[in-house]
Amino acid sequence: MKILVAVKRVADPNVKVRALADGSGVDLANIKMTMNPFDEIAVEEAVRLKEVGRANEIVVVSIGPEKSAETLRTALAMGADRGLLVRTDAVVEPLAVAKILKAVAEAERPDIIITGKQAIDDDANQTGQMLSALLGWGQGTFASKLVVGDKAIEVTREVDGGLQTVGLPLPALVTADLRLNEPRYASLPNIMKAKKKPIDERTPADYGVAVEPRLTVVRVHEPATRKAGIKVGSVGELVERLRMEAGVLR
Amino acid sequence: MIHADDGILSQEQRLMRDSCRSFVDDVVTPFIRSNWQREWDMSPGERLPGAILEGAEAIGIRTLGVPEEFGGIDLERETEVRTFALIAEEIARGDSGLADKLVQNWKVSIVIRQFAAKHLQEKWFPRLLEDPKFLLAHCLTEPRGASDRWLPYNVPEASMHTRAVPDGDHWVINGRKQFISNGFDASLYVVYANTDPSVGMLQGTSSFLVPRETPGLTITKCNETMGCRFMNNGELVFEDCRIPADHLLVKSTALASAGQYFRAGKIIQAAKNLGVGVACFERTADYVQNYVQGGRILIKHQAVALRLADMATRIEAVRSLVERASKAVDEAHPDADILCNMAKVYASEEIMKVATHALELHGGNGAMLEFGIEKLFRDAAIFLHMDATVDVSRMKIIKNMFPATAGKYAGPET
Numbered sequence: 001m002k003i004l005v006a007v008k009r010v011a012d013p014n015v016k017v018r019a020l021a022d023g024s025g026v027d028l029a030n031i032k033m034t035m036n037p038f039d040e041i042a043v044e045e046a047v048r049l050k051e052v053g054r055a056n057e058i059v060v061v062s063i064g065p066e067k068s069a070e071t072l073r074t075a076l077a078m079g080a081d082r083g084l085l086v087r088t089d090a091v092v093e094p095l096a097v098a099k100i101l102k103a104v105a106e107a108e109r110p111d112i113i114i115t116g117k118q119a120i121d122d123d124a125n126q127t128g129q130m131l132s133a134l135l136g137w138g139q140g141t142f143a144s145k146l147v148v149g150d151k152a153i154e155v156t157r158e159v160d161g162g163l164q165t166v167g168l169p170l171p172a173l174v175t176a177d178l179r180l181n182e183p184r185y186a187s188l189p190n191i192m193k194a195k196k197k198p199i200d201e202r203t204p205a206d207y208g209v210a211v212e213p214r215l216t217v218v219r220v221h222e223p224a225t226r227k228a229g230i231k232v233g234s235v236g237e238l239v240e241r242l243r244m245e246a247g248v249l250r
Numbered sequence: 251m252i253h254a255d256d257g258i259l260s261q262e263q264r265l266m267r268d269s270c271r272s273f274v275d276d277v278v279t280p281f282i283r284s285n286w287q288r289e290w291d292m293s294p295g296e297r298l299p300g301a302i303l304e305g306a307e308a309i310g311i312r313t314l315g316v317p318e319e320f321g322g323i324d325l326e327r328e329t330e331v332r333t334f335a336l337i338a339e340e341i342a343r344g345d346s347g348l349a350d351k352l353v354q355n356w357k358v359s360i361v362i363r364q365f366a367a368k369h370l371q372e373k374w375f376p377r378l379l380e381d382p383k384f385l386l387a388h389c390l391t392e393p394r395g396a397s398d399r400w401l402p403y404n405v406p407e408a409s410m411h412t413r414a415v416p417d418g419d420h421w422v423i424n425g426r427k428q429f430i431s432n433g434f435d436a437s438l439y440v441v442y443a444n445t446d447p448s449v450g451m452l453q454g455t456s457s458f459l460v461p462r463e464t465p466g467l468t469i470t471k472c473n474e475t476m477g478c479r480f481m482n483n484g485e486l487v488f489e490d491c492r493i494p495a496d497h498l499l500v501k502s503t504a505l506a507s508a509g510q511y512f513r514a515g516k517i518i519q520a521a522k523n524l525g526v527g528v529a530c531f532e533r534t535a536d537y538v539q540n541y542v543q544g545g546r547i548l549i550k551h552q553a554v555a556l557r558l559a560d561m562a563t564r565i566e567a568v569r570s571l572v573e574r575a576s577k578a579v580d581e582a583h584p585d586a587d588i589l590c591n592m593a594k595v596y597a598s599e600e601i602m603k604v605a606t607h608a609l610e611l612h613g614g615n616g617a618m619l620e621f622g623i624e625k626l627f628r629d630a631a632i633f634l635h636m637d638a639t640v641d642v643s644r645m646k647i648i649k650n651m652f653p654a655t656a657g658k659y660a661g662p663e664t
Binding site: 191193 | 261262264265270273308309311314323325
């Protein structure tokens with residue numbers, strides 16, 4: 001069984017990012033970048049399936065600038081077998097990502113595609129769903145558990161109000177939620193071994209996909225900063241202010 | 251902190267550092283912060299929980315330095331010491347004792363891979379790799395005089411007291427070793443002993459591989475230290491300890507030949523210091539941006555901001571020297587000995603100042619055990635003495651710079 005995992009290079013979630021002064025986007029200059037945490041979970045799941053003998057090859061793909069190769073290298077160090085970088089410096093919207101991944105899937109013919117439920121940079125949460133629709137495959141999104149059989153998989157999904165388990169014939173698409181697993185750290189020996197694993201490079205044009213944006217970003221700005229609190233003199237004043245100013249008491 | 255060095259590191263070096271950093275942030279630091287009493291557990295074997303060592307094992311940081319042919323990893327020899335420095339810094343940023351424990355394995359592996367017979371490497375390296383509790387130790391220091399051996403007095407009377415004499419197809423070792431990192435719980439020791447009392451120590455010292463179970467070797471105690479308490483420093487006694495002849499590593503010139511060990515050791519030592527300094531800075535920067543005094547957060551008081559700037563500047567200066575010195579060691583530059591001693595001296599003294607600032611900027615909290623800042627201060631302090639005192643390191647710098655004068659034995663004092 002072959003698994004294709006799609007990963008994205010994003011700003012490190014522990015880093016505080018700032019909006020560019022002109023409001024055109026987020027300032028990523030000199031910001032520490034890392035693999036999207038949900039994609040890490042997707043890689044981990046694939047590696048575990050390989051470790052228990054359910055999968056025999058893991059191909060990891062990323063769409064982005066040259067440096068995305070480093071994100072692929074991390075996935076290879078975690079246990080993926082080979083990488084594919086679809087290189088572009090453009091900001092690629094979810095639909096274009098899905099189209100490229102569809103073309104990759106048609107070339108690679110995986111049994112399962114796993115990716116993060118969303119990337120933590122734009123939080124679009126669209127790529128997996130669009131890709132499944134384009135391929136005409138079943139989708140198990142927000143997965144917290146994955147059971148792989150020979151011809152079908154069972155995906156336990158985190159939905160509003162509880163868990164839902166869906167059965168999907170293969171090939172199928174899964175998007176990973178937070179509780180699917182806890183990703184491992186790439187070990188030092190595996191990082192050195194990953195150096196010898198191959199990473200192929202293509203461009204979106206190789207797949208006949210135009211990455212020109214269809215959406216217009218009007219403005220990117222930071223959330224309003226929280227105003228300083230005030231000290232009230234008495235309980236009476238507190239109740240009064242909660243009622244009149246905060247509107248939480250009636 | 252500042253990440254301007256990222257560009258000069260290889261992709262693998264960055265990934266290894268990041269993996270180590272994540273392990274430290276997720277596992278080591280939370281443990282140390284919430285279990286500050288643990289380092290005062292007076293059962294040395296119980297002090298560090300197995301889970302921490304298992305985590306270290308899972309990312310493979312216990313066994314660097316083991317050659318690939320025996321199951322280790324090839325860190326790329328031309329930048330190996332630089333990589334050691336990067337990893338040692340990250341571990342020490344979480345806990346310097348843990349770093350001491352692990353780096354000793356790397357350093358001693360260098361000696362074994364360089365000098366041990368192939369069949370011994372085939373025997374011991376797999377055991378080291380397989381057993382997560384397997385530690386190595388390097389036994390040089392003795393109760394009487396450690397530092398003076400490194401001064402320019404390469405004469406018979408300054409030689410080691412621990413003696414090894416041949417007896418048939420064995421060597422028999424008698425003597426004592428003290429202040430040995432990992433000495434208390436190592437499984438395999440590299441031991442230095444005098445094998446020719448008629449010459450100076452540079453010509454008359456040999457090294458041996460001694461397994462812990464060897465009859466005649468007794469581990470007498472674990473030294474309780476002020477810092478780096480998760481590494482168990484020990485004392486050893488050799489009484490007619492018989493070692494097979496093939497366990498001799500280097501005959502006569504063991505000290506002169508172990509340069510690769512000593513140079514890498516100085517860099518790793520300085521890098522551990524750097525890790526402690528970075529921890530001091532990060533903790534302090536966080537504290538002074540949150541703690542309010544006199545109606546405003548501390549960092550808005552200029553005297554506080556100036557000290558913080560001083561801490562950051564010292565750390566970056568140390569980092570620059572460590573980088574330069576590790577490059578020199580990797581390239582086997584003739585000045586490598588000088589530079590790595592400079593890095594060791596400078597790192598230990600500068601980071602001591604950084605730790606002092608951290609202590610002061612935390613006010614009363616700095617002195618509280620549960621706050622963890624005094625621990626960094628103690629860890630920084632012990633590094634002044636580890637792997638040679640700063641004064642002895644300075645002597646080595648001058649001896650190396652001026653071999654014809656400072657490097658010459660001046661004769662007995664009259």
